[in-house]
Amino acid sequence: MTNRRAGVGLLLSLAFVLSACASTAPSAVVGDPLPSWNDGAVKTAILAFVRRVTTEGGPDFVPVEERIATFDNDGTLWAEQPVIEGMFAVARAHAMVAAEPTLRNRQPYKAALEGDFATLMRDGAKGFLELFTATHGNLSQEDYEAAVRAFFREARYPKLGLPIAQVTYRPMVELLEYLRVNRFKTYLCSGGEIDFMRMISRDFYGIPPEQVIGTQFKKEWVERDGRWIIWRKSEIALINDQAGKPVGIDLHIGRPPVFAAGNVRSHGDVAMLTYSRGRRGPSFQLLINHDDGEREFAYQEADDGSLNAARANGWTIVSMKNDWKQVFSKPSVGHQ
Amino acid sequence: MTNRRAGVGLLLSLAFVLSACASTAPSAVVGDPLPSWNDGAVKTAILAFVRRVTTEGGPDFVPVEERIATFDNDGTLWAEQPVIEGMFAVARAHAMVAAEPTLRNRQPYKAALEGDFATLMRDGAKGFLELFTATHGNLSQEDYEAAVRAFFREARYPKLGLPIAQVTYRPMVELLEYLRVNRFKTYLCSGGEIDFMRMISRDFYGIPPEQVIGTQFKKEWVERDGRWIIWRKSEIALINDQAGKPVGIDLHIGRPPVFAAGNVRSHGDVAMLTYSRGRRGPSFQLLINHDDGEREFAYQEADDGSLNAARANGWTIVSMKNDWKQVFSKPSVGHQ
Numbered sequence: 001m002t003n004r005r006a007g008v009g010l011l012l013s014l015a016f017v018l019s020a021c022a023s024t025a026p027s028a029v030v031g032d033p034l035p036s037w038n039d040g041a042v043k044t045a046i047l048a049f050v051r052r053v054t055t056e057g058g059p060d061f062v063p064v065e066e067r068i069a070t071f072d073n074d075g076t077l078w079a080e081q082p083v084i085e086g087m088f089a090v091a092r093a094h095a096m097v098a099a100e101p102t103l104r105n106r107q108p109y110k111a112a113l114e115g116d117f118a119t120l121m122r123d124g125a126k127g128f129l130e131l132f133t134a135t136h137g138n139l140s141q142e143d144y145e146a147a148v149r150a151f152f153r154e155a156r157y158p159k160l161g162l163p164i165a166q167v168t169y170r171p172m173v174e175l176l177e178y179l180r181v182n183r184f185k186t187y188l189c190s191g192g193e194i195d196f197m198r199m200i201s202r203d204f205y206g207i208p209p210e211q212v213i214g215t216q217f218k219k220e221w222v223e224r225d226g227r228w229i230i231w232r233k234s235e236i237a238l239i240n241d242q243a244g245k246p247v248g249i250d251l252h253i254g255r256p257p258v259f260a261a262g263n264v265r266s267h268g269d270v271a272m273l274t275y276s277r278g279r280r281g282p283s284f285q286l287l288i289n290h291d292d293g294e295r296e297f298a299y300q301e302a303d304d305g306s307l308n309a310a311r312a313n314g315w316t317i318v319s320m321k322n323d324w325k326q327v328f329s330k331p332s333v334g335h336q
Numbered sequence: 337m338t339n340r341r342a343g344v345g346l347l348l349s350l351a352f353v354l355s356a357c358a359s360t361a362p363s364a365v366v367g368d369p370l371p372s373w374n375d376g377a378v379k380t381a382i383l384a385f386v387r388r389v390t391t392e393g394g395p396d397f398v399p400v401e402e403r404i405a406t407f408d409n410d411g412t413l414w415a416e417q418p419v420i421e422g423m424f425a426v427a428r429a430h431a432m433v434a435a436e437p438t439l440r441n442r443q444p445y446k447a448a449l450e451g452d453f454a455t456l457m458r459d460g461a462k463g464f465l466e467l468f469t470a471t472h473g474n475l476s477q478e479d480y481e482a483a484v485r486a487f488f489r490e491a492r493y494p495k496l497g498l499p500i501a502q503v504t505y506r507p508m509v510e511l512l513e514y515l516r517v518n519r520f521k522t523y524l525c526s527g528g529e530i531d532f533m534r535m536i537s538r539d540f541y542g543i544p545p546e547q548v549i550g551t552q553f554k555k556e557w558v559e560r561d562g563r564w565i566i567w568r569k570s571e572i573a574l575i576n577d578q579a580g581k582p583v584g585i586d587l588h589i590g591r592p593p594v595f596a597a598g599n600v601r602s603h604g605d606v607a608m609l610t611y612s613r614g615r616r617g618p619s620f621q622l623l624i625n626h627d628d629g630e631r632e633f634a635y636q637e638a639d640d641g642s643l644n645a646a647r648a649n650g651w652t653i654v655s656m657k658n659d660w661k662q663v664f665s666k667p668s669v670g671h672q
Binding site: 065068185195198202208209210216219221227228230243245246247254255271275278 | 531544545548573581586589610611
């Protein structure tokens with residue numbers, strides 16, 4: 001039940017793509033460790049928390065080996081209007097049709113190529129799920145990685161006209177680096193497919209592939225043409241969204257994060273932030289509110305579920321509009 | 337098919353328990369980094385390999401971020417005659433029966449309590465699988481961790497009469513530390529259940545919980561008595577043995593290890609060592625041969641499959657008898 005809801009949330013992401021359509025290393029921290037954050041309650045809370053948990057002998061000290069931080073990706077570390085992995089799915093559908101033209105008139109390819117949203121959404125978004133598994137599964141891990149790399153080399157983000165590396169949020173990239181300087185181990189924990197994010201996590205965020213948690217496909221160790229390889233099946237093993245996130249974190253890390261960050265859109269991070277808050281000892285939860293229609297994109301949840309959970313549970317809400325001096329890693333970007 | 341074979345291999349481990357029945361931090365490396373290894377071809381090969389891949393500017397240099405090492409656990413880092421997790425399964429069956437006496441006459445508990453090997457092995461080891469899932473699943477993650485911790489506090493290893501921490505192999509604990517000093521990231525990668533090993537991985541091996549790869553149970557994020565928790569289902573998600581090991585490594589690390597170590601018994605590590613050997617660039621595979629019936633336990637594979645694979649593929653074979661000056665972390669231990 002929860003899984004189905006999460007699946008629909010993930011798949012809805014792809015919708016943005018159809019209705020729409022490098023590398024930035026964090027710099028060394030000197031002086032203000034969060035220069036792209038405006039002074040205010042949120043910045044102060046972050047700095048105070050990190051000081052508290054790193055003060056040896058203090059009541060809230062957290063030993064280095066327990067300093068785990070998990071960050072959602074879509075809408076928390078980079079833009080999600082449209083969702084970037086959805087762009088990849090459509091690009092790959094195009095490539096698959098080019099390689100095998102008979103696919104052009106078959107679903108879900110036909111709908112993907114034509115931007116036929118209605119067809120993909122029919123029967124509980126069945127077409128979207130098919131598009132996701134068809135474009136991410138049934139190929140070798142090597143070939144998949146090559147396809148993802150090619151996508152990131154070429155892709156430009158709609159509306160902003162920028163390479164993908166430049167639509168990451170600079171304040172969040174600074175925050176990741178600030179936590180690492182304070183000896184946190186930083187993880188991605190996203191509904192996106194794990195290996196898709198692994199291809200860019202180090203370059204974009206300074207996060208190594210082994211610290212990426214995401215939606216997983218079933219895989220097999222098989223012999224093909226005399227070589228043993230990892231084969232990606234056309235089947236999802238875990239959707240790392242909503243209730244899937246604590247499960248994914250437990251699988252990869254084995255305990256709740258001390259610091260967790262997510263964003264408002266589809267309740268995708270409520271479970272992860274709840275899991276973090278429930279840990280024994282101090283913890284910090286950050287929820288990004290997309291309230292900056294001028295520099296980024298303004299969107300909310302119909303029921304304000306994530307914001308309400310934040311208010312009820314003491315999570316810190318980030319207003320992109322008020323708390324961020326600059327939004328994107330590329331300076332001075334807005335709608336064009 | 338492969339999964340069933342792996343499952344049987346894992347379950348066979350439990351057999352040893354029924355037919356049979358503290359913490360050691362690695363010290364700082366000064367002078368000889370592998371003092372419990374006898375001088376000889378194997379020790380020389382290990383030292384030479386690590387020198388090669390850490391020599392900056394050399395042809396085989398491996399950047400720090402790619403220095404990944406994976407180690408099997410049972411028979412590679414600690415004794416497996418009997419398999420320690422099997423001891424836990426039986427201990428937990430006893431505890432479950434004590435808490436709920438009606439279980440005493442039900443399978444698989446009855447057979448576990450009576451050491452009734454034949455019943456557990458019937459129908460393709462169906463009873464063993466049931467015992468494994470019954471003792472590791474259908475409880476909260478918290479309660480499971482408490483049970484594992486209690487087991488390690490009390491358990492003593494049969495035949496040697498030692499706490500479990502002392503039946504780890506000192507030469508291998510030294511090797512782990514030596515690799516870490518050379519900036520390798522060390523992982524457990526075992527057929528054992530992931531959270532079982534996580535409870536001791538740091539104390540016994542210096543490996544943090546997030547660097548443990550193992551057999552996984554399906555889990556859920558559920559609300560119980562007003563609290564959100566991780567719940568362990570009675571169902572295995574991945575058996576991290578044989579062909580499951582490259583899949584587990586791919587899931588947790590995203591690429592093959594530069595250094596991998598396993599042992600002879602049930603072909604459990606052949607796939608992992610093959611995966612490591614297949615990486616682009618230098619790699620090292622270690623296969624431990626249990627040929628020391630005096631200080632440890634002598635056992636082989638009926639078909640010598642692992643040894644043959646080692647010879648065919650250039651893996652380094654460790655003779656416990658000849659290559660190890662001392663076997664256990666506890667000095668001067670042998671059969672009593």
